[in-house]
Amino acid sequence: MLTPTRYAHPDAIVSTDWLAGHLSDPNLRIFDCTTYLRYEAGTGRPYRVESGREDYGKGHVPGAAFLDLQGELSDGTSRYSFMMPPLEELAARFAERGIGNGLRVVLYARKTPQWATRIWWMLRAVGWDHVAILDGGIDKWEAEGRPTETGERRYPSASFTARPRPGLFVGKDEVAGAIGDAQTCTINALSSELHKGDNPRYGRPGRVPGSVNVPAAALLDSDSLAFKTPEEATQLFQAVGADRSKSMLLYCGGGIAATLDAFLLYQLGYTDIAVYDASMSEWAKDESLPIERG
Numbered sequence: 562m563l564t565p566t567r568y569a570h571p572d573a574i575v576s577t578d579w580l581a582g583h584l585s586d587p588n589l590r591i592f593d594c595t596t597y598l599r600y601e602a603g604t605g606r607p608y609r610v611e612s613g614r615e616d617y618g619k620g621h622v623p624g625a626a627f628l629d630l631q632g633e634l635s636d637g638t639s640r641y642s643f644m645m646p647p648l649e650e651l652a653a654r655f656a657e658r659g660i661g662n663g664l665r666v667v668l669y670a671r672k673t674p675q676w677a678t679r680i681w682w683m684l685r686a687v688g689w690d691h692v693a694i695l696d697g698g699i700d701k702w703e704a705e706g707r708p709t710e711t712g713e714r715r716y717p718s719a720s721f722t723a724r725p726r727p728g729l730f731v732g733k734d735e736v737a738g739a740i741g742d743a744q745t746c747t748i749n750a751l752s753s754e755l756h757k758g759d760n761p762r763y764g765r766p767g768r769v770p771g772s773v774n775v776p777a778a779a780l781l782d783s784d785s786l787a788f789k790t791p792e793e794a795t796q797l798f799q800a801v802g803a804d805r806s807k808s809m810l811l812y813c814g815g816g817i818a819a820t821l822d823a824f825l826l827y828q829l830g831y832t833d834i835a836v837y838d839a840s841m842s843e844w845a846k847d848e849s850l851p852i853e854r855g
Contacts, residue, residue: 565791568828573681574788575667575693577702584623590659590716591625591667593617593699594676600762607762607814607842610642613671620709622669622695622702626716628658628680641839643815645683645730652687652723660689661719669695669702673786675777678820682836688724694824697787704785730838731810737850739810740770746803747772747810750818751841758854763814764845767854773801777818780825794825805831812837812844 568574583589595613610631617627628634634654636644645651660666666684668677677694684692695702703709739745749756749772756774758767768774775797780789788794803809809826811819816838823834837844844850 564795565829568791569830570828573693573824573828574696576696577705577707580622580667580695580702581707586665588664589624589667590664591622591669592628592658592680593621593625593670594628594630594668594680595671595699596630596676597672613676616671618711618713620699620703620711622699623708623710624714625669626659626714628668630676630679633658634680634683641815641842643679643817643838645686645838648687648725649723651683652721652725655684655687655689656721657718659716659719660684661721664691664719666692667695668692669698671699673778673821674698674781674788674824675818675821678824679817682729682820682823686726686729687721688726689721697785700786728835730816731835732838733843733847733850735835736769736810736812736837736844739808740851744806745808745810746801747812748798748801748803748819748822749774750777750811750813750822752776752778755814755841758852763841765848765852767845767852768841769812769844770851770853772812772853773803775801775803775822777813777821780821788825788828791829795829798826798829803831808833808835810835810837812840814840815842816840 597611598608599611600608612629614627636646668680670676681692749768754760756768811822813819819836823836826834
């Protein structure tokens with residue numbers, strides 16, 4: 562496999578320089594997508610979900626609005642956090658928040674871009690491609706001394722034409738059916754500790770049998786939080802056998818970190834990519850499903 566020297570979809574990544582030069586664009590919609598996971602022991606749940614809205618109010622990219630992933634965009638009836646609502650319903654929610662025809666969207670988050678890539682993947686699922694991730698997020702923006710503003714912004718609602726793409730999110734049946742399939746590469750985006758089964762955060766410790774590990778954090782520069790180069794990302798995926806001829810099936814703890822891996826695979830030219838929505842939050846607790854350790 563040839564190693565790409567540039568990303569396949571450079572329009573889906575914007576730099577802080579680019580964003581600074583386009584803040585006054587009337588057709589640009591910028592969103593802070595920050596969410597925090599507060600890990601808790603002895604509660605029977607892997608973490609407590611906390612919206613990043615408070616930190617957004619204290620300082621954000623000028624003109625940016627806020628998207629609350631769990632509170633506004635997820636299926637509130639599910640027992641699992643962050644689950645996808647019906648696609649047509651999701652499209653309507655995006656429209657209410659100002660995403661729509663003729664507009665371009667830039668997403669960012671604090672501490673990790675995985676919250677932005679999750680909403681990017683959700684937008685792709687409803688057929689919206691005019692969306693980019695801010696490389697390095699607000700952490701890089703602030704480190705460069707760029708301006709921020711406080712308070713809250715909200716965009717007027719927009720007209721959103723949904724073109725749903727079934728198959729970008731899958732469930733446990735598809736994951737179980739792919740075990741042992743030589744044409745599918747199942748990738749765990751969680752840490753090595755969780756992949757090996759050294760931490761029982763989600764229930765039964767371990768991983769989907771036969772899956773390989775590319776931690777989402779490994780795809781970022783540890784200092785700037787910017788994406789690693791195409792060459793570096795390619796090496797990480799090639800090392801675990803993620804060949805472009807195979808289907809890529811990604812999972813993590815709750816369908817969040819997996820979208821960061823999905824974003825980089827997309828940028829490397831992979832086309833057959835799916836994310837297991839409930840991920841280990843479901844798999845580790847279902848005793849009927851196999852699990853592997855070590």
